[in-house]
Amino acid sequence: MKEIQSLQNPLVKKIGVLQNKSRERKKTGLFVLEGLRELQLAVKGNYFLDTILFQDGMVSEDKIRKLTEAFETPPQIVRLSKEVYGKLAYRKTTEGVLALVHDKSHSLETLSLATRNPLILIAEAPEKPGNIGALLRTADAAGLDAILIANPKTDLYNPNTIRSSVGCIFTNNIAVGSTSEIISFLKRADITCYCADLAASTTYTEVDFNAASAIVVGTEATGLSREWLDNSDQNIIIPMAGEIDSMNVSVSAAILIFEAKRQRGELRVRR
The missing domain is CATH 3.40.1280.10 (SPOUT methyltransferase, trefoil knot domain)
Incomplete structure (x- = not known):
């Protein structure tokens, strides 16, 4: 499993851009989701997950993997250090979970x-x-x-x-x-x-x-x-x-x- 401990990691920087730039979200078709409940609802809504990132100790790896069992192509799972998760997360009550998710057409x-x-x-x-x-x-x-x-x-x-x-x-x-x-x-x-x-x-x-x-x-x-x-x-x-x-x-x-x-x-x- 990939683990990120540096704030200079390219994926960390990518997440920051997606959080702040509407143009980048539209260009890539990706958005950032934060929170275990939100992740569960995205799975229920049949959204395609690109990457799940979690802070070890706040949520277990087993819990994350169980959420992705139904996917034919499982998302990448990445463990984050406390410092990196703290930098990316807006809230303190999201149980240590972030995700990159593909958007849907709403025409x-x-x-x-x-x-x-x-x-x-x-x-x-x-x-x-x-x-x-x-x-x-x-x-x-x-x-x-x-x-x-x-x-x-x-x-x-x-x-x-x-x-x-x-x-x-x-x-x-x-x-x-x-x-x-x-x-x-x-x-x-x-x-x-x-x-x-x-x-x-x-x-x-x-x-x-x-x-x-x-x-x-x-x-x-x-x-x-x-x-x-x-x-x-x-x-x-x-x-x-x-x-x-x-x-x-x-x-x-x-x-x-x-x-x-x-x-x-x-x-x-x-x-």
Whole structure:
């Protein structure tokens, strides 16, 4: 087994570049994953692992190897010194595991919906990786059929997105496209479009989410673009009683999504 003890090792430098440079992630098709739970979810999501790196003493080699038993081509496994792992890891609670992972295509053309009556979340132009991660957690918690990102301002495999999603990036059905492409997709699939808008007059509890539905949210600063509002089947609003007129986008999305799930009778405790 390969062992790395030097911070000057080429693989260590490569990981640092992938952590910090979106261009390098896109060029190589690789991203950095951190954490045992995240690694387990990536394996469950059928992601192809290139390399697993671990700090001896924090996690056992046997545990790492058991995770890779199902792969026809096992990933390279590398032992890291405490100093090297400490340099590469962002968090202290990730149980000593890092991995280089191959990304996936998230084009609309490859999106598959398992039902003819889907419930979908769409986020337009999200900028903050933390918000994207929180939206992915919400989508996973609700068991949505898909989450679509329109006109993204950051790449999906930004380390902060992966961290804030706590691995839910690997468990969701995700597609990325332009606003125009996603609107065309919704119309072809006969999916009703509900856009969250501060100027809307229809309260979100007054609409019927039982048919195939897409809930669309925009940024906290500017909301949704004119193109979304003009193509919406119904603009909806969450009434607010305080002095401010907006909430965090992931909070707003959660309110709308769980109302839709309530109407559909799909709120069940997982056991």
